[in-house]
Amino acid sequence: MANINDIAKRAGVSVSTVSRVLNQHPYVSESKRAAVQRVIDEMDYTPNRSAVDLIRKETRSIGVIMPYNNNQAFDQLLHGVLNRSVEHDYSVMVLPTKYDPDKELSCLNMLKNKQLDGIIITSRSNAWDAIVPYTKYGTIVACEFTDHPEIGCAYMDRYASYVDTFQLLKDKGHSRVAFTTARGEESNSTQLTIKAYQYIFGDLPPAYHIRDCYSMDDGVRAARQLLTMDLRPTAVYANGDEVATGIYQYARSIQLEVPEDLAIIGQENQPVGIGLRLSTVDHQLVKVGEQAFDLTIKKSKDKVEIPYHIIVRQSI
Structure with a gap:
């Protein structure tokens, strides 16, 4: 297997010149660069990536x-x-x-x-x-x-986005608002959601917060919990459009109208939400x-x- 010394010998240049060509160094004449590249191609030489990274002092x-x-x-x-x-x-x-x-x-x-x-x-x-x-x-x-x-x-600014979303729902006449999150209060995002809720609505009824929501199936699960309680929420802020879609599907399956019986807003402007005309908070991720x-x-x-x-x- 050819090495850098073999390339230099056949091309009639120094080892340092070959190294400069391999590392795309600008200070090499076009004639020498072409001669080195021709020999590299002829000998089917592949440089050792780790060695090149060591020379460059970066891995890219x-x-x-x-x-x-x-x-x-x-x-x-x-x-x-x-x-x-x-x-x-x-x-x-x-x-x-x-x-x-x-x-x-x-x-x-x-x-x-x-x-x-x-x-x-x-x-x-x-x-x-x-x-x-x-x-x-x-x-x-x-x-x-x-x-x-x-x-x-x-x-x-997640906190500001949560405050604005809850305020929007309040302005639409909703006081019984639930929300879903991916994780519990160990998550900074969840903590900010709870803080924003309390800022707009006051005390949070524990049943109005559904955790471990990541998918459409989780949205169905969340909706089943929320929409079968005695004092069900009139609006839900989902932590993703897929979760919001699951909530929408379950609500329609029990003959609830959206938004007349249940308002739904999701996050991240995903295709599934666009298709269902779901409102969303686009954080431009x-x-x-x-x-x-x-x-x-x-x-x-x-x-x-x-x-x-x-x-x-x-x-x-």
């Missing part, structure tokens, strides 16, 4: 920590990252954690081992105090707001993912806010 690879890969919100964030990675010729490694804190730290350790240039965290299980020490090994960017100076973030990627390759610690939009359709 970033990791994306995401708890699940079958969730529309996380898929949209990843889609944004991949959009930019293709434009900039970067590789992306998806790092699913299922919210396991040890697994999450294991992924972050890939920065220390120089396997990645940076990591984007779409959602986390560890406290920032456990994550921040890894910033000395590479760039870490969050997809939520953090005021820590060592971590950049691309984020939307694709743009968040794109911006997170840009911050990562720039090694930036900036805080960049992406605006959200409430899209009102016939379901409310």
Whole structure:
């Protein structure tokens, strides 16, 4: 198998010139670059990626920590990252954690081992105090707001979006409003949802909060719980359009009219919700993912806010 010395000898150049060509260094004459490339092609030489990375002092690879890969919100964030990675010729490694804190730290350790240039965290299980020490090994960017100076973030103001959504439902005449979340109160997003609810409506009836909702089936389950209680809610804010669709399907199956009997609003403007004309809160997660990627390759610690939009359709 040919090596870099063989390439240099046959091309009649120095080993350092071959190295510059392999690393796309600008200061090589076109004649020498062409001669080296011709020999590389003739000898079917493939450079050792690890060796090239060592010379460059970068891998041109970033990791994306995401708890699940079958969730529309996380898929949209990843889609944004991949959009930019293709434009900039970067590789992306998806790092699913299922919210396991040890697994999450294991992924972050890939920065220390120089396997990645940076990591984007779409959602986390560890406290920032456990994550921040890894910033000395590479760039870490969050997809939520953090005021820590060592971590950049691309984020939307979730709390403001929750307040605006609950206020919209209140303005529509609803006082019995329920909502669904993915996780319990260990989640920052869930805490913000509860805080926003209490700000608009006051005390939260425990039965009006349904956890562990990720899919259409979960929406059906949530609706079955909410719509069979004695004092059922007149509106539901779902944590995703797939969950909202499940709620819609169950409501219609028991002959409830939407929005006359039950108002429904979801999140993330997903195709299934668009098809059913469901109102939604679009947090523009694709743009968040794109911006997170840009911050990562720039090694930036900036805080960049992406605006959200409430899209009102016939379901409310």
